[in-house]
Amino acid sequence: MDSTGEPIDAREARSALAAACAARVAARKAGERGRPRGYGIGQGLTFAVGFIALGLADREPRWGIWLVGVALVSLTGFFVLLWLGAHHGGVTRWFNRGDGRPGWRAWVVPFIPLAIGIAGALLYGTTGWLVAFGVACGGDYILRANRQARTS
Amino acid sequence: MTSPTGGTPPALDRELHHPTRLALAAYLSACGEAEFAVLRDYCQISDSTLSKTLSALEKTGYVSIRKGYLGKRPRTWAALTFTGRKALTRHLAALEEIAATARRAADACAQEEQEEQEEHREEHEVPGA
Incomplete structure (x- = not known):
């Protein structure tokens, strides 16, 4: 259980990190277009x-x-x-x-x-x-x- | 849970916990500001969902919304505030901490299993030698 009150496991944490990373890459690419x-x-x-x-x-x-x-x-x-x-x-x-x-x-x-x-x-x-x-x-x-x- | 540095571990942020909110905040963290349509297309959500999400993030002070015109067309721009950037950094650090803790636990477990197997093998090999 974390401070958000919802359980989060390592797999979810890794997928959230991957999603955040993908979003950053997409924004950078869009900015450099x-x-x-x-x-x-x-x-x-x-x-x-x-x-x-x-x-x-x-x-x-x-x-x-x-x-x-x-x-x-x-x-x-x-x-x-x-x-x-x-x-x-x-x-x-x-x-x-x-x-x-x-x-x-x-x-x-x-x-x-x-x-x-x-x-x-x-x-x-x-x-x-x-x-x-x-x-x-x-x-x-x-x-x-x-x-x-x-x-x- | 303590961080490897011994300080207070970073905590997950309730406001950034939802995947759409996290994706929005992460997208905005890598650009100065982004147009409403760009964010909607990236997150693949409806206008009303994006509008509600941005309003919620604006209320917490993580996102600033600017409305204006480009020519005669009304446009809405969103940007991550300094508070939002700090919150996102903390949230990502907390996620990394969770992933790293699990990885360390898995490594330790694998090492224990390997040692146990070796001990077991030695026990079986000694009588025959």
Whole structure:
């Protein structure tokens, strides 16, 4: 007898564990199911356009308001596409790599756009940082979308 | 029953005892959130059964339900809360403990039987030698 008030034997415990394991595997598979490539490409483009426009707004004050407007629209589009992409297929991913990548890659890859952004900042100041970071991150989104489309 | 580490053994959770509830909680533990239709198709249960099960789990604080729209279509999303994740982990640990205890008992029983057989064989072999 257990704390639930119902008797449970080892066989039942094993089958319950197997069912839980199967459910987890099914959820992971559903979360990793290939999303249309368009989401990733759209995310990359809107991110890049948004940051480039923000960077140029600093450099071109004459067009500043327009460029900031374009940046806001693009970055809003980026977040909308991010949300839609995450919810595509009815299951959103949980925090696990699950793709057999080595641990160091999961940590190092996100720092590459940051490093490119810092290099841009050292050469051209804030504008350089925004433009370089936007292009690097946008490129990363597009490359990842293409890679996922190839592998799925 | 004591755990191998000597601490308090994990107890089974009454709210997760039913197979459908356990399957739902386990499914939700491996994703951020899942749509009602996806859960219904995975568990192969009716809309009303799933609705009741999710409501029961929501009452205990294990599951959070979010209703919204995707375009013009209404959608319901379910996610396992932090409390639910902890409860599921404890429940699975308790199940593993039960299975492991049975396995240890079976191993001990098999070993005893083997020793008994060996003793029996020796007893029979000695007079003839």
